[in-house]
Amino acid sequence: MADEKRAQRPDFMIDSWDFSSHPAQPITHDLQGAPQRWFHIQRDLPGIEAWLSASGIPAPLIDAVLEEDTRPRFERNDDGFLLILRGVNLAEGERPEDMLSLRILYYKGAIYSFRKRAIRSVGVIRERLQRQEGPESLNDFLVTLIEEMNNRLEELLDVIEDEMELLEDDDRGTTAERQRQLTALHRRMLRLVRFVRPQLTALERLGVDAPKWLEPDNVQWLINERDAIQRELESLEMLLEQVWMLREHLQQEVAEKMNRNTYWLSMVAGVFLPISFLTGVFGINIGGMPGVEHANAFWIFCGALGVIAVVEFLLLRRLRFW
Template identity: 30%
Template sequence: MTPMPALCTFDIDTSGAAHSVLHTDPMRQNCYRWSHWDLGDEDLLPWAMNTLPEVVVASLMQVETRPRATGFDKGAIVALRGMNLNPGHDDEDMVSLRAWVTENTVVTVRRRKLLAVDDIRKTAETGHAPSTSWALLADMVAGLSIRIQRKSIEMEEATLTFEEQIFESEWNMPGVEFAQLRRGVIRIHRYIAPQAQALEDLVHIASENGCTNSAELNELANLMRRNVEEMASTASRLAALFDHTQAQHAYKQGQNSFVLSIIAAIFLPLGFVMGLFGVNVAGMPGLEWPWAFATLCLSLVGITALAVLILKRFKVW
């Protein structure tokens, strides 16, 4: 049975010329090979077991990963995350990319399409690609980082909009969009915080292996650190907005309860008097006196005025 090809395989020479090949073909001279796979491909595991070190295979085949970069045998085992920009999916549901990089080999494995990698694949199909394996990895990291930065800026602008809406209006409870934004920030920050550390580790690994792209990788690590700081700042601002709206809500409820308490304090003695004079028993005063009702009404007015004065005297109202 003829083995199925990987998603793409290219032999790329030192001039950056990319040649599309099968992953089973012998590698061309003066080239490095990039093989890109889908994790669900049934041919991936047999090919990897016959081609790659066991430690690398275990890393590439993991079902769940967290961002990291580990040096191994003059190469790097890398796991990163990128924005899920596939139609019908949430951006915050970040997609994993696993990679094994040496001077002569780049193997990447993904579960869902990553546009940062797909853009490089499309460019390679036109015959052009980064001239070294580390440069290819740096381009992938750049694509992932730039898209994360765009999402970070988008979330920061959305937070600014909520701040203007909440602070410029007397009262505005956050709705579903606010909750979705806050959840998205938390989910993205969960992955990019360790990703910043992974890129710093990758810089050291690349330097130890004589990579000429160490400076570029270092800048990308700095960019990711800024993304982490901006995302943490956005999360704090959203938390402050939520606390503010909750405090406003509690204040509003307190005001309403206070007004009701004042009304109850005024009408409580009135209710007592009206209940007392409303009993149908013998001996009630004023039953035969024509001015009894007027006198009772004036007494109620007086009791009301006295209750108001007492509340003001004790600064309750």
């Protein structure tokens, strides 16, 4: 009997739960769309379109949830809505800022979620459901899913803020190293902003229409999550401003070092300019040069050069050139 039930589950069906009772129960047979059901689907496997069509989902919605390249958005239809979100990529060896797409179709009281790669936020909820500690209703599941995705994003922002604080430490690494790390961090944040900003817009539109499908308590929780992602976007924008300020600070440090080095080179050249002139004149190997016949002429000349250097040094110091 267990083998027969497993055979009924399509390869693309990752998980399925029935929220018509509490706690929610896994669906092992009769995998058809019905109110208070959640189906989690691997969207890059064959057979999905036929199964969705058999569940009564219109072709335009099927194309929307299976489209390869998407950005966060919200679309309302007569029987529900389509919500496309992006979640932090926590897979080993991957970059968290390369956010993963999760398509959520709310259709006639059922929720269909579609993924290509595993999303940790969904995994957390599935683990809770297996322990019978998960959401109490399908609407509660939707809000909890959005909350978990916001939590993962907030954790990533905490890591970025810590990295930013380390880069602001002037005693940590060379200026060139800090500039390279800052550029890499800047790129990461730009990739996040690319998806977080439209995700906020999608949740705002969902919040406006939510009373049509969600209970008042769920609507309020959804508003709280919309405010949470608003704060996260504001934190990202503030971090981007810090990046520009730190970049200007590092560039100013480089400019000051170059100016200081150029200044000291100019001072050294100024001190040695008259000395170089005299050595050039007395280096002419022609007759009539003074001191050629004098045994101590070389030492007298070196002493004169030393006196000139000391006098120039004292003069420049008195004139406060440094």
